[in-house]
Amino acid sequence: MTAVTRFVRRSPIFSAWIALLAIMFGIGIVSIIYVLIHGLQVTNLSDQLPWGLWITVDLSSIALGAGAFTLSAFVYIFNMKRYEAIARAAVVVGLLGYSSAMIALFVDIGRPDRFYFPVIFWQVHSVLWEITMCVVFYSSVLLMEVFPIIVESTPLRNIRFLRGLAHFLHRIMPIAAWIGMGLSLLHQSSLGATYGVLIARPVWFSPSAPVLFILSAVAGGIALTLTVTLITADLKRKCLLPPDILNNVARFAGFAALAYLYLKLWSWAVTNYYSHPPAIRHDLELLGEHTPYGFTFWWFEILLGALIPAIIYLWPRTRRNRYALMLAGLLSALGVVVFRWNMTLSGFVVPMDWSPGVANVFTPATYWPSLVEWGVVVGIVGYWLLAWSLAARFLKLYPYERTIEEARREMLERAAAERSALDESAPAPAR
């Protein structure tokens, strides 16, 4: 106890923050137990709208974990070793995303006691089966990538066996990165295909959905990793990334956002501007009447969620401002969440008209999550922030980490060295 008391006395603000997150986590635990006891009747889901907030959280947290495979690929596949400065943090963000998704899915299925069934009973024609398998395997890859970081930064390093295991895992990291990239390319897209393959619902049925999902995941995942890094750096008053790495990762996030926007605009234009399939037009009209779908699509998915972050990341003036970068990452992540929410709900809200006559037999569904549904989400967010805060405090996530003074001195020294190198090599200026 005394160690804890001492810690609390030394860092009261951090301790209060942890306590707050622990309360959020506790709310989640209570909500989950409540759902497990009473079943899914305590949600506002229905037979007409069987997926809601939890699926949105599940899709979003997996998408926002996509920074892990992208930045691991930078380091281990494209051999850009210096990006290890951010890759470790990305891997932790990834693991938190995937474990959050697993919590959400576990609560969301009707029979949580059978959660492992897809691993036993294969049904290879189901995109959901493929997703489950990929997520299981990829989470193992992420664990393998995070494990050496934990061993290295805690007293566990004193145990010879664990140290050996960590060293071994670190050595096979390139293989893990390859496998991780393959798995991620598969399931990040399949999550979009979950909706894209459903021929019954015109707003969903689309070949672009899988690609939109992976592009938005890469853009949002990198943006979120960068933003939590910058916020953590501010709170720790440290410099966590070399300036050039920060600059390049931000630019990459900007290009990823542009790529996502490009496909998004085309996939909209094909069926809404250059052609007007009656089924899609009818569904979108209904959505416009009954939901803020149109408003949230243009403002949150396109403008705030992709276009503005892309501008911030790509315009050198805003890219140099770390608050602008933090904002861009938060907006990008918000854009991903709104996209997943709109995607999930749009297909359900619009009723399928299968009746043979012309009467309007079916009415649009309505949905707003129940208190328990929010409770579980509060718990998941609490878990995510709690785990990140502890990791950022106690693990060696940023190999570059140094004080601001050190970083500044280093930068000045390098600039001076470059200048003198220039002076030596350049011919004397003509007089």
Place this chain on the structure above:
Amino acid sequence: MNEIDTTLLTRRDLLKILAGAGISAAVAVALADPLSPAVEQIFSGLEAQRQAENPEHQPHWGMVIDLSKCIGCEYCVYACQATNDVADDMRWNIHLVDETPTGDTFHVTRPCLHCQNAPCVSVCPVGATYNREDGLVVMDYDRCIGCRYCETACPYGARSFNWRDRADEPNPHVPQWGTPEVERRPRGVMEKCTFCIHRITGALEQGLTPGVDPEVTPACVNICPVDARHFGDLNDPDSPVSRIIATTPTFRLREEIGTDASVYYIPPEGLAI
């Protein structure tokens, strides 16, 4: 001396990328393409067993619903609820009032359509719902994990989820419309119309013909007071359903999305098909 290194990719890099693409593609094909040999073997085993039992004929159970006769009495709805012990808000077999383009009302009832190319079957991540050899789309309640993807995929809203535990609920349709012949489903699994599978299974071996002998015919078909529902073997040209389909114009719901349903409808007067 103005050498600029224009190499974007070394040969080594290119090989790596190609290898990566190859591995990804191989994994994708391995996962997406037809069943693993083990599963295939199981299916071929079942097939062989079935052919050994019944070498000459494989039935395909189907239904014809005559919308020109249906009066919307909902007897079929209640008989189904009693026989299969279904709650009011989870009906397997539903009734709607619809309209022809000229404004005349008509009645539609809809069981599960038992599609041969069923979207619900292809999305189920655990194979808890599948096409049986005799055309039925079957639910395995012991395997269902309750993810509700089948409900999302079904083009006809024919699936309902057990949101709550129904163990102690009364069934208001019993005994007036029949007595439950199957167990109630547990909380957390999906359910849907089974074509009264418990009656059909093994009927032929007993010398009974579903669609002809009432004890092996779905409850909704037996109870219909106006003879609007017919049941039988679509693979047998002499069955009641095959004869109707051969002689009367029929249609299937949302034919254009290619589900290949086993339920055919006779249109009401005034509805062009």
